[in-house]
Amino acid sequence: MRRRTFFLLLAGAPGLAARSVTVKLRSRVEIFKGSGQWREAGFSYPLPLDRTAAVICDMWDKHWCRGATLRVGRLVERMEPFLGKLRSHGVLIVHAPSETMAFYGAAPQRQAILAMPVITPPSPLALSDPALPVDSSDGGCDTGDKFYKAWSREHPGLTIGPGDLISDDGREIYNALKLRGITTLLVMGVHTNMCILNRSFAIRQMTKWGIKCILVRDLTDAMYDPKDKPYVSHNAGTDLVIEHIEKYWAPTSLSTDILAALETSGSAPPPAR
Numbered sequence: 001m002r003r004r005t006f007f008l009l010l011a012g013a014p015g016l017a018a019r020s021v022t023v024k025l026r027s028r029v030e031i032f033k034g035s036g037q038w039r040e041a042g043f044s045y046p047l048p049l050d051r052t053a054a055v056i057c058d059m060w061d062k063h064w065c066r067g068a069t070l071r072v073g074r075l076v077e078r079m080e081p082f083l084g085k086l087r088s089h090g091v092l093i094v095h096a097p098s099e100t101m102a103f104y105g106a107a108p109q110r111q112a113i114l115a116m117p118v119i120t121p122p123s124p125l126a127l128s129d130p131a132l133p134v135d136s137s138d139g140g141c142d143t144g145d146k147f148y149k150a151w152s153r154e155h156p157g158l159t160i161g162p163g164d165l166i167s168d169d170g171r172e173i174y175n176a177l178k179l180r181g182i183t184t185l186l187v188m189g190v191h192t193n194m195c196i197l198n199r200s201f202a203i204r205q206m207t208k209w210g211i212k213c214i215l216v217r218d219l220t221d222a223m224y225d226p227k228d229k230p231y232v233s234h235n236a237g238t239d240l241v242i243e244h245i246e247k248y249w250a251p252t253s254l255s256t257d258i259l260a261a262l263e264t265s266g267s268a269p270p271p272a273r
Helices: 002-011 066-088 108-114 170-179 203-208 234-248 255-265
Strands: 020-030 038-048 052-057 092-096 184-190 212-221
Touching: 020 234, 020 255, 038 234, 052 066, 052 170, 066 092, 066 184, 066 212, 066 255, 092 170, 108 170, 170 203, 184 203, 203 212, 212 234, 212 255
Parallel strands: 052 092, 052 184, 184 212
Antiparallel strands: 020 038
């Protein structure tokens, strides 16, 4: 049954005709190696829609920190239409709400990824991992809450489409990407200084496995309390972590820029095979 579900969904996936849109990416470059002098660098990048997926990291229905729950709710309002537009252009959407797979056990989008043939990832690239610019060693909650497991599923404001996939396992998601010839992963969700970097399906590990990651920087947030170092506002703390990712791990883009590229491209998904 699992294999039949997998092949049915794969048969409905977009065809392999090359389609791309030009998007704006932002990175950071060190002017002179070892100088510590970094500058923002912007460039255009041809995003191949048929070889691009989006992963939604830990956008839970409820977080143990009230401040985080409120900010996730606001992100959902902007993320949902963005995902709908990506989906309409044939981009694979992967829902990755960690520690909630029991809730989705019978979902066809969960069964489909479980039915896929297993591909062994390559040996991970040896990449440096500098310290983060914010201190969240106490959990990073800015509303004074105590930790407990508050989540049970993904936020219900996000649609799980019939052709989407559900997994919180990096190897499962890597399988899905490789089987579909996907080389680029748009990463969004929470939190930049924690799960966005550290989950097995997120930026660090996927980059080490050779997947080109792009952080959608206006659809993410940090877990940071301004009472901790470097003693800046919550939004400024998030910006510092985004800059860190741009320096050491992946370029970023804005959902608004990607949407604008999709709107002006005139491209549409090829017929399903």
